[in-house]
Amino acid sequence: MLDPTAVNHLPMPTPVFRFAPSPNGELHLGHALSAILNHDLARAAGGRFLVRIEDVDAARARPAFVAGILADLDWLGLAYERPPRFQSDHVADYRAAIDRLAAMGLVYPSFASRADVAEAVAAAERAVGRPAPRDPDGAPLHPGLDRDLDPTDAARRVAAGEPHALRLRMAEAAALAGPLAWDEAGAGPAGETGTVTADPLAWGDVVLARKDAPASYHLAVVVDDAAEGVTDVVRGRDLFHATAVHRLLQTLLGLPAPRYRHHGLVLGPDGRKLSKSLKSEGLAALRAAGATPADIRARLGLV
Numbered sequence: 001m002l003d004p005t006a007v008n009h010l011p012m013p014t015p016v017f018r019f020a021p022s023p024n025g026e027l028h029l030g031h032a033l034s035a036i037l038n039h040d041l042a043r044a045a046g047g048r049f050l051v052r053i054e055d056v057d058a059a060r061a062r063p064a065f066v067a068g069i070l071a072d073l074d075w076l077g078l079a080y081e082r083p084p085r086f087q088s089d090h091v092a093d094y095r096a097a098i099d100r101l102a103a104m105g106l107v108y109p110s111f112a113s114r115a116d117v118a119e120a121v122a123a124a125e126r127a128v129g130r131p132a133p134r135d136p137d138g139a140p141l142h143p144g145l146d147r148d149l150d151p152t153d154a155a156r157r158v159a160a161g162e163p164h165a166l167r168l169r170m171a172e173a174a175a176l177a178g179p180l181a182w183d184e185a186g187a188g189p190a191g192e193t194g195t196v197t198a199d200p201l202a203w204g205d206v207v208l209a210r211k212d213a214p215a216s217y218h219l220a221v222v223v224d225d226a227a228e229g230v231t232d233v234v235r236g237r238d239l240f241h242a243t244a245v246h247r248l249l250q251t252l253l254g255l256p257a258p259r260y261r262h263h264g265l266v267l268g269p270d271g272r273k274l275s276k277s278l279k280s281e282g283l284a285a286l287r288a289a290g291a292t293p294a295d296i297r298a299r300l301g302l303v
């Protein structure tokens with residue numbers, strides 16, 4: 001007789017959540033919301049909660065901010081697996097991912113400075129008499145400077161140490177990947193939820209690495225989420241549209257797709273998204289003014 005209670009379930013992978021701050025400022029209430037949601041959702045799901053310090057951009061990361069972030073997390077009582085992961089320890093992995101994309105013919109070096117790019121955008125706007133196309137964050141799309149350089153010439157300039165950024169050939173990359181979507185448990189700025197169609201073309205030729213940063217945010221985040229087995233990405237709605245680039249890179253690199261949950265942003269008294277310079281909503285300032293972790297949860301509507 002078969003025992004109907006002895007169903008052989010496939011083991012479900014343990015959910016893995018992460019909070020991934022960049023140490024270029026102090027944590028504010030918006031970060032606290034992300035951190036607390038990740039921690040609480042992991043706990044409710046019997047999953048793991050990881051912290052990752054996104055310090056790959058050495059020009060902007062500061063050790064003092066790392067210490068402050070970890071102190072704030074401890075103060076909030078959010079237990080995470082020790083030690084936290086530091087992106088700066090994994091530069092070789094980002095390089096390997098860029099090399100894979102390059103081997104697929106999807107990467108080019110761009111020697112143009114920021115000023116060259118701004119000038120090319122301005123010239124294109126003058127020529128057509130209207131604003132240049134913008135990415136979802138409102139920045140002009142890269143005008144493709146150096147996209148069509150002779151490959152031998154470009155390789156020679158790279159070998160000679162000429163400063164450059166590495167950019168993705170977006171049109172080719174998106175064509176190779178085909179249609180993309182993600183599973184959204186939260187919502188985008190226009191209420192997008194459920195299965196969301198990814199539109200990486202909206203971002204143009206995104207940067208994969210710069211001379212002062214061995215990996216861009218987009219590249220490092222997909223490599224790290226896969227390396228850490230992250231199943232659930234919970235983060236602010238300001239990164240909703242960036243998910244299209246992440247799904248593209250995951251697909252090209254053969255990495256699994258996590259589930260995504262983008263949460264609402266915490267607004268300051270002026271109705272604008274909190275910035276790292278807004279000291280009054282900084283966790284350290286709130287703590288110094290006598291706030292308790294319970295007060296922080298209450299202010300965020302999390303009780």
Ligand code: GLU
Nearest residue numbers: 020021022054221235239
């Ligand atoms: N490091 C990013 C930030 O501080 C967040 C990355 C992510 O959650 O994907 O905005």
